[in-house]
Amino acid sequence: MTDNTDKPLDLASLRQRIDSIDSELLRLISERADCAAQVAQVKTADDPDAVFYRPEREAQVLRRVMERNPGPLNGEEMARLFREIMSACLALEKPIKVAYLGPEGTFTQQAALKHFGHSAISLPMAAIDEVFREVEAGAVNYGVVPVENSTEGVVNNTLDSFMDSGLHISGEVVLRIHHHLLVSNITRQDKISRIYSHPQSFAQCRKWLDAHYPHAERVAVSSNAEAARLVKTEWHSAAIAGDMAAQLYGLDRVAEKIEDRPDNSTRFLIIGNESVPPSGHDKTSIVVAMRNQPGVLHGLLEPFHRHAIDLTRLETRPSRNGVWTYVFFIDFKGHVDDPAVAGVLEAVKQHASDMKVLGSYPVGVL
């Protein structure tokens, strides 16, 4: 930025300019919040049981921000700012309650905040099936559970919980997972003989641990946050956990980003009671039970090929009602309202002994 003589502005003038931009931003954000409050009135006038949170609309707003972002901030950074503005606007309409796989400080809490923003009320649950139960009981509006990790694969408890549940998937969020080796202020760093972490995190950092702490005892605990908590009281122990747990328990990072694969990421699902209209860029998840006959897998997959539908994931789990029978969890691009998807689902039904649509939802934006 320069004045009329092409000289760069001095610090005081730049700060003055920032103050006036902030005043303008304040006015605009408040105007936006007023609009959201009016949206709430319109929604309740149309329907007393109106649902205020609209995942398809939020995905569209964030995508538009990313597409139109002129820089110099990158698109994701800008979308994160808008994510928080929208979260605050929704809280003005109606605060949203979200249960997540706890305890506090887990990656699942980080995923919940990334998806809903910090104005959502987030409540830790002790187990995945408890998250499902809280949503089913109506104690919270939505739940957040991990479903797959790029290094370690599928989270079986989540898939199994879907088999017995009538809940819908209303969204997905992908989180880059960075693990750190954490110590507390009482830790003797040269005497670390025990390392706590969740089994999945141990698996994701196996090579690093073999190289740097081959003789330390690896103690598996129920969550990374629990690992971080334990380190507060033991002078010879360290924990492997992420940023949220480090912050929550005030731990120091002795080594950062120790995961073996730099692209290590986990996908989480948002579960709720409502189905979601199309957002323009959606995914659908189904679970299918097949008759045990030759060629069933071909019969199941052929319609996707025929209708040019992009499969994004296929998982097999043992079915709970028969020895050596299986169910398939399938994710693919598109929304149940798309004619091509409707065609595929019709064809899959012909081969399946049972099929359930778990939900159509916007492809994760952030």
Ligand SMILES: O=C(O)C(=O)C[C@]1(C(=O)O)C=C[C@@H](O)C=C1
């Ligand atoms: O468009 C709506 O339905 C709104 O309620 C507004 C708004 C927003 O702030 O943009 C807020 C919450 C919804 O989840 C989606 C969008």
